[in-house]
Amino acid sequence: MDEIVRENLDCDILIIGGGTTGCMAAVEALEREPSLRVIVLEKAHVDRSGCLAAGMNAINAYLNPGETPESFTRYVRADNRGLIREDLVLSIAELLNSTVARVESWGLPILKDADGNYRRRGRWNIRINGESLKPILAEAARKAGARILNRVVATNYLVDGGQVIGAMGFGVRDAKFYTITAKATICCTGGASGIYRPNNPGAAAHKMWYPPFNTGAGYAMGLRAGAEMTSLEMRFIALRTKDTICPTGTLALGFGAKQVNSLGEEFMVKNFAELGGNGAPTPYRVYGPIREMQLGRGPVFMDTRHLSAEKARNLRAAYLDMYPNIVLYWAANKFNPSREPVEICGTEPYIFGGHCQAGYWIDVKRRTTLPGLYAAGDVAGGAPYKFVSGCWAEGIMAARAAANECAKTPRADSKQVHDEADRVFRPIRRTAAGCGGIAPSEMEARLQKVMDEYAGGVKTYYEMNEASLKVAAEQVERIHRQVRYLLANDPHELMLAHEVIDRVEVSRALVQHLLYRRETRWPAYQTRIDHLELDDINWLKFVNSRQGPSGEIRIIEREYEQIVAGDRYRG
Amino acid sequence: MRINREKRGPGCGEFADEAAMDRALVEAGLGTCNDCRGLDEPRCVEVCPGDLMAVHPETGAVYCRSDADCWDCFACVKACPRRAILVRLPYELADYRAALIPRVHKNSITWSLVKPDGEIETFEVVTRKER
Structure with missing residues (x-):
């Protein structure tokens, strides 16, 4: 270059x-x-x-x-x-x-x-x-x-x-x-x-x-x-429409659609009444339908069949303000929400x-x-x-x-700047020199496969245990050691290269956090299949981390402080 | 993502429904891409949040680097001064073919939803308070 x-x-x-x-x-x-x-x-x-x-x-x-x-x-x-x-x-x-x-x-x-x-x-x-x-x-x-x-x-x-x-x-x-x-x-x-x-x-x-x-x-x-x-x-796992992955709040809050399974049961009311049914905490509103699918009662839907033709049109207009592609998708597939319920799914984390x-x-x-x-x-x-x-x-x-709090006039350290320019442009430099290596899309696919299969992705219904997370940690470290081989032909690909480098960096810390919290505080978001209970005695605290100078992730625990009086599980 | 360069619409019109759809697309305002010649950068290239729209270095024609990387946000579709860009849903998800064409006004958008049989349904959506 x-x-x-x-x-x-x-x-x-x-x-x-x-x-x-x-x-x-x-x-x-x-x-x-x-x-x-x-x-x-x-x-x-x-x-x-x-x-x-x-x-x-x-x-x-x-x-x-x-x-x-x-x-x-x-x-x-x-x-x-x-x-x-x-x-x-x-x-x-x-x-x-x-x-x-x-x-x-x-x-x-x-x-x-x-x-x-x-x-x-x-x-x-x-x-x-x-x-x-x-x-x-x-x-x-x-x-x-x-x-x-x-x-x-x-x-x-x-x-x-x-x-x-x-x-x-x-x-x-x-x-x-x-x-x-x-x-x-x-x-x-x-x-x-x-x-x-x-x-x-x-x-x-x-x-x-x-x-x-x-x-x-x-x-x-x-x-x-x-x-x-x-x-x-x-992690956040969103309850979204199947295929188009559009928000479902528009359906639930805006148009009164309830979650039903393939048997037509309102499973949130049936299974989570004590937590508020359809108004249960957000993690349960994704954990509930995932469980239905896991137990063979899927697909799951938001039931929109009560909508009049006019209401269904209003629904589509509301989506045009935010996710126009679902309107296109429904038209292409001749789908009418007044006649059929809208299928839903959990997203990747x-x-x-x-x-x-x-x-x-x-x-x-x-x-x-x-x-x-x-x-x-x-x-x-x-x-x-x-x-x-x-x-x-x-x-x-x-x-x-x-x-x-603006501090005094800063001055950049020339060695730091030089080293970063070297790191940033390496994928372009390597490509120009005719080196072999890894395309950003290849590394992205490998990272996503590892995280999906071992760190609680869609494939395992978001479940994970210590053994699978240790595999994830090891695999992510392997990928991390290979980011120096990334290639890029032009500035667009250079952006893709740095995007995947950053995702690998985040995954390293994420896996350590998932390993550390040995309870299930947020079902689906963080289902530790080997520690399924919520444990306020040991885990009512924040799991924090800091990367050390040689790249190691150190976990730090931080106290929770209750400021607003009242039952912490009632809103 | 499909950039339209044909005056009659993107289909060949062999079948009756296809021909009806092509007529509807033109009626809904589908135009043809002129690569925003004269501008420093074509509008779609300027605005795409994924840096996916680009000008081909040899031909000067606007193209999409990767359909698979498109988020379907419609930013390029709304920005196009000639209404020449169509979001094409992946066939994995959706039948061939319907279209959604926005006419962007000062304080609103008129969306024309062109259905596979050529029927057009329009939606008027407010985007800004009066100014």
Whole structure:
């Protein structure tokens, strides 16, 4: 490869990831202090990047009339089996409604009833027409004065004596090596999909729910820099429509569809009445149907046969705001939800902190364990049930802290920069030199196979035990030792190479977390078949980890603190 | 992902239903790709969250690097100024063929759902408050 072209930039606040959280963080920082120089680093294009690329049809974390931050926290605690960071969830809850109003003022249409009140769609949900939610957020960040660098992939933090002072990466369009120094850095990359083998094979592999382009970069960069992570073992397995892997909340909350098995039984009511039946905690709403399939009573469905023709049309319109492909799929297959129930399935496990709580261990100001580095949104841990509006709240809190705590002018260490440029471009250099090696897609397939078969993927109904996890750990280590053989023909493939490197990095830590928690706290998300009981005496605590200088994963236990009074299993 | 370069629609029209569908596609507004000549970067290439739409280095034509990597987010479909991109579902999942074509307005989208028999159903969806 030719000489590396370098781009060196400096700013006050560097935001890595211009998705749901990053755009909001940029606006907050610049509205508080317009003189700040804020850079948003985005690997795609901010107009349609991250989780909101296709849109959203509801806000799912909102305090409807009569609810309080405490009632929200109690609900989230019970929904997550009595173990959350209550300080983090409370702080999010306090900002939810004002944040939604702020985005409404930027142009988001929120559905209202005849009296002008937001239209509810469940206890914590309101209906929106959010097809353009992402362009609206991107426009706000641009108008606020953020400098947006589209098509730049972040690969590692710049670190000076333990302090994070920016990040490095490469341009997917210009193939430049970027070194960006910053007084404060906020990680908003989102979580990780593609760790496990996806539901659909081959040409349909990316028909997944969580964005296939969220590949764990934020976690991997944090692990490599020695940041503490929490609760990676609390994977998220979503209950989704078969084949298209679209959200089912639209069916359940928006259109009153109940889960039924192939015998027509409402199995959630039958088997989980004491946990709330159809309103049982979220892990049970995926564990329940998986169990039906395991016991030979599948396929399982959301029963939509009560819908009138008009309601079925409204249902399709609601999906157009968020997952248009299910509307196309139903038309192609001549499927009518008024006549037939919608088949559902569990997804491959995803790792992120927006629904579950995998991510950076942060304090209430969203400071990570590394000075100068903040984390917010899906990449931040300890606060499940944040969804879109909770991610906004965290972006705001991280931006406030970062703006107040900007350190002195940073200076990048030239050896660190040189070594990273060498690592980043190795796959292209090797290919140009005619070396043999491994294509990113090959490594991805191997990783996904190992994780699926030994670390609780779809194949084993999400079940795992110590023996299988030890196999996973060994196999992932083997793959990890081979990342240096990856090949890339061009900057696009270089991006794919670094995506799989980051996924391998996340998998190493994830398997250690899964091994360590010897109970089953969250059925399906974390079914330890050799430790099936929930065990509050020994395991009411957080499993955290930190990668040491030679790459070893060290597990750290952290205490749980109850702040909001009441029964932890009642919301 | 299918980039349309034919004026009459992408089928050959050998069968009656295929011909009806092609007529419906044109009626629903399907246009033809001109590779956004004159722009620094074609709109679909600019916006794709997976960096999957690209300009072929030799022919200058827009193409999709990998259908299997597409997330079906419709970002390119909505961004296309000539409505020339169709999301094609993998045959593993869906019959040949239906289409979903959005007309993007300032504050709304009109979606035309073209069914395999050529029937068109339209949906009007608000995307922004009045501005």
